[in-house]
Amino acid sequence: MAEKNVPPYLRIAAELRRRIADGELAPGDRVPSTRRIAQEWSVALATAAKVLTALRQEGLVEARPRIGTVVAGPGAGDHGRTSPDGPARTSARASSSPSPASAQAHAPDRELTRDRVVRAAVGIADSEGLAALSMRGVAARLGVAAMSPYRYVNSKEDLVFLMADAVLAEAEYPRDAPAGWRSRLELGAHTLWALHRAHPWLAQIGPLTRPLAVPSLIAYSEWMLTALDGHGLDPATMLDLNALIYSYIQGTAVHLERETQAASATGLTDEQWMDSQAAAYGALVASGRFPTFAKVLGSFGDEGYDLRLDAMFELGLTSMLDGLTALMEGPGRARP
Missing domain, CATH: 1.10.10.60 (Homeodomain-like)
Incomplete structure (x- = not known):
């Protein structure tokens, strides 16, 4: 050809x-x-x-x-799609100009x-x-x-x-809910975070002010609202707190997708990009204009600071739930 x-x-x-x-x-x-x-x-x-x-x-x-x-590892091709003739196995050294018949072989068989x-x-x-x-x-x-x-x-x-409905439906909430509002909120938050981890684009589906009316997202809200119910909160506060926790998860997870986009655009991993910025950060630290920043950053030594989203997520969630304790368990409130 x-x-x-x-x-x-x-x-x-x-x-x-x-x-x-x-x-x-x-x-x-x-x-x-x-x-x-x-x-x-x-x-x-x-x-x-x-x-x-x-x-x-x-x-x-x-x-x-x-x-x-x-690039797939050795033998990955053995797990490709199958046809009546057996597994699809194509050599990496195949002809540089596949024929139309070869292209037709890729037509879906279902x-x-x-x-x-x-x-x-x-x-x-x-x-x-x-x-x-x-x-x-x-x-x-x-x-x-x-x-x-x-x-x-x-x-x-x-x-x-x-x-969005399909991946959110992957969430599993136990029929026997954990005892206490905090444990229930933690489980719901961790479940939603795990979904965003598996599907980073999920954080991009829409603004908080325009939530999708999909059954699986309502199932998450049902789980969280049940944890908030029965503690003397008015309905508006319950919905605000549900939205606040959701927004925290989404706001943190949005960086997963942004990192994917940045890596695709630059061809650099986050570590490689940070290495390329070392001289610029070094100059800022040495300028003397930001003494606290320089002190904190310098405390890490040669290894430097490693931003770990999972650890940061846990810190933020713990702080948020600590802050809710007074609201949920204050005078006149129901105890877990």
Whole structure:
């Protein structure tokens, strides 16, 4: 097949396949994101998504939440999609110009459903971020026509709604609630934080002032409000406290998605980026203008300060619940 007749996504996939085969990209290395592919090869995001879908179906790459798409380890291709002829196993040294018949082999072998559309969208958002999500990208990931997902979802906005409900439904709340308001609030907060950890884009779904009316989010509120009920609080205060805790979780988790976006845009991990800022911070510390900042930062020595979101989340949650104690257990209030 003449090079000019090869679809752009196949030519790009062939180049990335070559880099993997030649060892330029080793197992575990990040491969270019859809946005980076679109920029480097001047193609649409949907085309870039088809590139990663083709390599993923071959078992050469795999999506990892909060990291992106990386080169798969040895044998990863053995766990790819299957056909009546057996597992899909494609060598990293395959031809640089796959034939149309090869491309057709990637067609889905199952009937398209709304659930498959939603799960494909969640997969893109988990690995690439919500900004990289598009209906065309979902179609490319599923290996179907660009307009096919619209038979099941009206728009991207509707899709995000369904995605949020699907991942929030992963939360499990025990029938036997922990004794005491604090233990119940802690469990609810930790459950929601874990979901944001698994799906960083979840913090981007909408402002606090425009909550989504999805059953699984109401289930979270039901759990938290039950913990606040029976302590003499008026309804407005109960709802305010529920929103306050939710906002704290969402506000902390938003940095998970932002870090994914920053890593994709710069190609640097958070540690690498901080290393690149060492000279600038050193100059600020040495200026003498910020003595307390210099003293605190200097106390860490050569190892420096490591911002750990999980530890910071725990500190903030503990402080918030400590502050609620007087409100929940003050004079005339019900004890846990």
